[in-house]
Amino acid sequence: MKRIVLFASGSGSNVENIVHYFQDNSEVTIATVFTNKSDAKVLERCNRLKISSLYFNKTSFYDNDCILDILKGINPDLIILAGFLWKIPEKLVKNFPNKIVNIHPALLPKYGGKGMYGMNVHNAVKDNNEQETGITIHFVNENYDEGAIISQIKTKITPEDTPEDIAKKIHELEYEHFPKVIAQILHG
Numbered sequence: 132m133k134r135i136v137l138f139a140s141g142s143g144s145n146v147e148n149i150v151h152y153f154q155d156n157s158e159v160t161i162a163t164v165f166t167n168k169s170d171a172k173v174l175e176r177c178n179r180l181k182i183s184s185l186y187f188n189k190t191s192f193y194d195n196d197c198i199l200d201i202l203k204g205i206n207p208d209l210i211i212l213a214g215f216l217w218k219i220p221e222k223l224v225k226n227f228p229n230k231i232v233n234i235h236p237a238l239l240p241k242y243g244g245k246g247m248y249g250m251n252v253h254n255a256v257k258d259n260n261e262q263e264t265g266i267t268i269h270f271v272n273e274n275y276d277e278g279a280i281i282s283q284i285k286t287k288i289t290p291e292d293t294p295e296d297i298a299k300k301i302h303e304l305e306y307e308h309f310p311k312v313i314a315q316i317l318h319g
Contacts, residue, residue, distance in 0.1 A: 192220065
């Protein structure tokens, strides 16, 4: 049995998509979902989906080993960042090498780094008149958005596309490709 742990900070639409993708797979289980926001909509989704969830604060993530110890107890095959906005502490990266996977809403190395998430990315892509964008699925290292790239999927942008249109295209790519890439990683 392969065990996945998910981290999310917001609505949890990618979490729900991943849960649905693996729900009929007897070889994969979603062990729990962690969130750093007590009011994150992902908690409501987890309740509805009957998935274990856990809220944590900065102290338990950065200043002590609380989250690290919980993760060691779960012993996940993969830790998936599905819209999680905090930087992963070095102690987690070192304890789970090549097991922490993030999705980024642009073609890294473009539009990566601190503060580059969500509409910040899509506005920057539009402001720079890019002709294409996409998603990057990558391993997490000690630096924002600099881990080894696993997969990139591109989409065209027209001059008429608004940042909201770009966001819609990116969400469609995420929903279609992120679970498939996770499955590929799990199965070598």
